[in-house]
Amino acid sequence: MNAAAPLLKTPLHALHLELGARMVxxxxxxxxxxxxxxxxxxHLHTRAAAGLFDVSHMGQLRLEGPDAAAALESLLPQDVIGLGLHRQRYGLLLDEAGGILDDLMFVNRxxxxxxxxxxxxxxxxxxxxVQHIGTRCRITPMPEQALLALQGPKAAEALARLLPGVGQLVFMTGSPFTWQGHALYITRSGYTGEDGFEISLPGEAAEAFARALxxxxxxxxIGLGARNSLRLEAGLCLYGNDIDTTTTPAQAALNWAxxxxxxxxxxxxxxxxGAARVLDELDDPASLPRKRVALVGLERVPVREHTELQxxxxxxxGTVTSGLLSPCLNQPIALAYVDLAHAEAGTTVQAIVRGKKVPMQVAAAPFVPHRYHRG
Incomplete structure (x- = not known):
C-alpha cells in the first residue's frame, strides 16, 4: 500500500512555524x-487593519502568443479579448456540460x-x-512564484511604505513593481470583501517580503480559518463547497460574471x-432546478456545510454548502442551494441541525458590505 504523498511546503513554511501557526x-x-x-x-484584525495571507498553494500560470486571448476565451464565458491592459477579471473554467471546473482570476499584462x-x-x-488550447499559445506554469494576499482597510497604507505608488491601483487592476531587485506583480484584489492586494513574487523573496510587511x-x-470566515461574510464562493462541476453559473448566481x-x-x-446550457439558463432563470442563496440564522445556532434544508x-x-457563526454579525450565516420556489429573499427555511429545526431566512449577499477601492 502506497504511503500518502508528503505535504508540500510554501516558501513561508518556516515563518509560519516561527510565528506559532497551527498547521493543517x-x-x-x-x-x-x-x-x-x-x-x-x-478575522476582526483583517476587517479593522490589515491581514497577511500565504496563498502560495494556488496555481499561477501565464499564456503567451498572439492568439492567447482568443484561445482562453474559448474555455471561459468571460470577455478575455476585450480586457484592457493591466486589468483583471474573475473567470469560470467550464466543462462540456456547463459545470464549473474551477473559478480563477486572469490579468492582461x-x-x-x-x-x-x-x-x-x-x-x-x-x-x-493544455489539452484544449496548448497548440494555440504557450502555457507556462509558474511553480517558482509565491503568492501573498494583504487585505484590510489599512493594507494600502502598509504596502505603500514598501512600494511607493501601489496606492494608485484601483480594484481589479494590476502593475509590475520591483522590491530589492525582485520583480513583483501586484493586483488590487482579494477574497475577503476588503480593500487589498495580491502579490506574486519569486519564492526566494517571499519570506523577506512577508517579514517586511x-x-x-x-x-x-492570518490563517486559512479566518480566510474562510472573511470570504463567507463577503458572500464569495469557495470552490469545492459552493461551486463545482454539478453547478452551472446561473445556478451559482454568478450571472454578473x-x-x-x-x-x-x-x-x-x-x-x-457548455455554452448552449449556460446561456439558456441565463436567458430563462425560471428553468433553473435550484439556485445558490444567502441565509441568515434566526437563532444563534451555527449551521455548517452539508446541513439539510427543509x-x-x-x-x-436544499443543502447548505458553507456556514458558520459570523464574527462581525454574531449570527449564523450560510450559502446554500435551494429549489427555485424557496430562493426569494425573505423566505424562511428550516436547517436540520442534530435533528432539530433551526429557522433561517433567505437574505441578500454580501452579509458584510464590500469595501473595494474603486477610486
Missing part, C-alpha cells in the same frame, strides 16, 4: 489554519495573460487548458464549453 493539510500543502491569537482575532487558479484544482486545470504596525498574520458580449446577441456569444412543511428543499 490543505490542497496538498502544509498550511497555517490559525496563529496563537486565534481565528476570531485574526500585455506580454502575457496571467492566471491564478485554485490550489486543489491547479494540476487538473493546467492539464485541461509583518514589521508594519497594521499587519498581522458573464459579460454581455459573450451572451446571446453579443458579438462573441457562446463558443465556450420547508416549513418538512419537505427537503
Amino acid at each position: 493539510p490543505f490542497a496538498g500543502y502544509d498550511m497555517p489554519v490559525q496563529y496563537p491569537h486565534g481565528l476570531m482575532a485574526e 500585455g506580454e502575457d495573460l496571467f492566471l491564478i487558479v485554485n490550489g486543489a484544482c491547479k494540476a487538473a486545470d493546467i492539464a485541461w487548458i 509583518l514589521a508594519q504596525p497594521e499587519v498581522g498574520p 458573464i459579460q454581455k458580449v459573450r451572451r446571446h446577441g453579443g458579438a462573441r456569444a457562446g463558443g465556450f464549453p 420547508d416549513t412543511a418538512g419537505q427537503h428543499i
